[in-house]
Amino acid sequence: MKNNEQSKEKLTPIQFEVTQNNGTEPPFRNEYWNETREGIYVDIISGKPLFSSLQKFDAGCGWPSFTKPLTDEEIIEKADHSHFMVRTEVRSKSGDSHLGHVFDDGPGPNGLRYCINSASLRFILKENLEKEGYGEYLNLFSQK
Incomplete structure (x- = not known):
């Protein structure tokens, strides 16, 4: 859905800028x-599940x-040399959209922090997973 009129009609200006033009929304x-x-975060373009609230944490960065x-399977990582930095861009495989970046300063067992733009996501509450067609993810929240 790269830079076409159909995507411009479906997305807000910030969603279009972030997902289609590799933009970044303001922190906080x-x-x-x-x-x-509790819930899951899906790709605003493809609807594919990307992240869970169970792996979300407050990094203090505003995203x-x-x-x-x-x-x-739904995440692609690419070298990003923009803005005079070397970073790793995170993209949606199915949606071919920019999501954010991954850094090696996270708290998890792999030490990663996936810093993702809200504009590239749609949040689905745990209570709505079944009705929205994501019922198979309900079991994630019963394992806590």
Whole structure:
């Protein structure tokens, strides 16, 4: 859905800028940076599940941060040399959209912090997983 009129009609301006033009939304002024309810985060473009609230943590950076994705199959990591830095970009495989970046300063067992733009995500509350078609993810929350 790269840079076409269809995606411009379906997405808000910030969603389009982030997902299609590799943009970044402002820290602490985005939809999910301080979301604490249980649920999953799906790709705003493809609807594929990407992250769970169970791996979300407050990194103090102003963007949603996760220790790992729900599944590695939907995440692509690419070298990013923009803005005079060397970073690792995180992209959605199915949606071919920019999600954010992954850094090696996270608290999890792998030491990773997936710093993701809210504008690239849609949050689905645990209570709505079944009705939204993501019922297979309910068992994640019963294992806590």
